[in-house]
Amino acid sequence: MTVRTFLRDLSSIPDAAPETAPTMSETHDYTAVPADYPYYPVRGAVSGFQPKVLLTRSADGTFHSPGNKPEQRWRDWQYSSELATAMARKCLESKSGKRSHMSEEQIIVQYYERAVAAGGRYGTEEQLKWTFCRVAQTLGWPIPTAIRPLPKL
Helix, strand or coil: CCHHHHHHHHHCCCCCCHHHCCCHHHCCCHHHCCCCCCCCCCCCEECCCCCEECCEECCCCCEECCCCCHHHHHHHHHHHHHHHHHHHHHHHHHHHCCCCCCCHHHHHHHHHHHHHHCCCCCCCHHHHHHHHHHHHHHHCCCCCHHHCCCCCC
């Protein structure tokens, strides 16, 4: 198959039907992300007379540092919220089962440390701190000092 034949065949494929486009009810409310949900840190900067940072352009034309686009933050927050719900159930099972001898703080810290040791599989360390603070708040357990977020400067 030549390139010309491939392009001709490609152009004969009909465009997607307009009904497949997302409707307003299927779009996400990016303002639902809580203000205390952590941002990805700004990692890249180029030295020189004027500092320069890495930015990406989102679909609406605004610029954000990598990982901090509204749709990415919303997706990460949704995942963290679901993880918090699942971990709350797991902590309750552990407290009434094989970890009944441990304190509530120790149970939460144990699961937090395991999540951090997974190397980013469940989110950044700051996102995991936020998640496990939610676990403690959901269960009405004390928030361990090991997972308390750092105060904003």
